[in-house]
Amino acid sequence: MMQLHPALIPSLEQLPSHVPVALVTRHSIREQPANRFAGYDVPLTPEGIELAREWGRCLNRPIVALHSSPVGRCVKTAEAMAEGAGIELPVATHPALVEPGSYVVDLPVAGPYFVKLGPLAFARKHLKNEVRGVLSPQQGAKQLLQHIETSLRQPGTFTVHVTHDTILASFIYFLRRESDIDEAHWPWMLEGAFLWFDEGQVHWLWRGEAGSLHLDQMVE
Secondary structure (H helix, E strand, O other): OOOOOOOHHHHHHHOOOOOOEEEEEEOOOEOOOOOOOOOOOOOEOHHHHHHHHHHHHHOOOOEEEEEEOOOHHHHHHHHHHHHHHOOOOOEEEOHHHOOOOOOEOOHHHHHHHHHHHOHHHHHHHHHOOOOOOEOOHHHHHHHHHHHHHHHOOOOOOEEEEEEOHHHHHHHHHHHOOOOOOOHHHOOOOOOEEEEEEEOOEEEEEEOOEEEEEEHHHHOO
């Protein structure tokens, strides 16, 4: 369990019990690509599959829905978490959890720029609204929040959403109003944010730090 971010398990005790909670997570440990970019075909390692199972075993409330990027390593992460939790659920794939589809709207424009900069620099510029071919950080976060909120079920349960590092980074650091991110900010594999909604606000827990935002602030 040493590969899990150290804030994940302690965060479980900080979650409210009177509302449903969403876990928005990066996929588990994958194989290393030949270059610095992990294509859609790069799978989880056996260690990554087992880590996702272990994380599923640790969750302290039932998983009632699984949502995922259609990329294989994300789907496999969701399946392994369900195995660890001892449940059988279908994995629903969703375009809001993959690129293009989440933030990227014009791949011929945004794609080459991503390749030129790399994930971290691209995300940093995106958070500063300096990238063409993508939704603004606010527009993309609003779309993701709508997907997450409509997926929630009964109080005291989890819905799990498996996505990719760039999407999770742009999403959570927009909510936190941080744009000068560096390697230390970057989501670990299988690291996630916990989110819930209450009284017109979205609340989150990221690396043990809580935050909230009034949903009316998301109106452009």
